[in-house]
Amino acid sequence: MLDANxxxxxxxxxxxxxxxxxDYNNVSGDRRLPxxxxxxxxxxxxxxxxxQYVKSQTDGRNIRGDxxxxxxxxxxxxAKAELSEGIFKDxxxxxxxxxxxxxxxxxxxxGECNPVEVLVMGMMSDVCDMAKDGAIEAIMRTRVKVxxxxxxxxSKMEPSVINEQSGNIFSSYGSGNQFNATGGAQNNNTGSGNQFSGASFSGPVHFGRNMS
Incomplete structure (x- = not known):
């Protein structure tokens, strides 16, 4: 069966x-919270x-593999759930x-400066990645979509609290590139080639194979 652990x-x-x-249910009606x-x-x-669904579907199943x-x-x-627990309890x-x-x-x-929505998105992302395991992939498809x-x-909501140290919270739980600019120049390399940021060249420059 799946690892007893x-x-x-x-x-x-x-x-x-x-x-x-x-703990959340105790404050769910408080509109002063974000x-x-x-x-x-x-x-x-x-x-x-x-x-709960994963538990009901995997208990006692004989599934081999790593x-x-x-x-x-x-x-x-x-670990994220435990961090969330401490915050909601407070x-x-x-x-x-x-x-x-x-x-x-x-x-x-x-929360290690992570607001609860970041921790919850992280948990959801972990579960989606767990669902790639062949042992549970089939039973998890519809739930991953949700x-x-x-x-x-x-991810589109206003943060519940801003990190006062940096004033910015960057979280990425989807596919694709993420670009975060907090001031100054931003250089994004989304391809497979080289990127030279702020570089100047005084002589010929060759890109591609090594020149002999």
Whole structure:
């Protein structure tokens, strides 16, 4: 069957997600918290449902092969879930009028400066990558589609909190190039050739094969 560690990690991640979801439910009606915060909280339910489905479909199945990459992705997903749990717990236990301030402090202290929507998108992305494992790929197709749609929606929302150190948050959970310019010149190389940024040449320059 799938590595026993897989089943254990799935179960423990479900436990963390369930606890985090309950903490979010305690503040789900607070409109003073940002929209991305609430969208991330609702995303927790979606992720938990996917994990519950994976658990129901894989328990006891005899599947041979190396699933090391899947285990590593699952561990990464659980780590993000635990960071999210700490943040949502702090917010749910905060005085009602101070929840947003508690949230910002929790992001810095417990979220490693990642707001909850970034952590939730990261979990969703981990699950989508896990679904490439041949052992679960077929059963995950429709759920991956839903997760990718949720990632796209979250990625377009206003950040729930800005990283005060840099003022910018860069997250990429899709395919294609990502270009982030925070001031000054931006040089993007999207091909396979060489890129020379800010270089000047005083003599002949040859590109291609080595000149003999």
């Amino acid at each position: 897989f089943s254990s990690l799935v179960s423990s991640t479900i436990t963390v997600l369930n606890s985090t979801k309950n 929209g991305a915060f609430h969208e991330a909280g609702q995303g927790l339910l979606l992720i938990e449902e996917v994990f 699933h090391g990459d899947t285990i590593r992705l699952l561990e990464a997903c659980k 917010v749910s236990q905060a005085p009602e009028t101070e929840r947003f301030e508690y949230y910002k402090r929790a992001v810095r202290r417990k 997760l990718r749609e949720a990632i796209e929606k979250l």
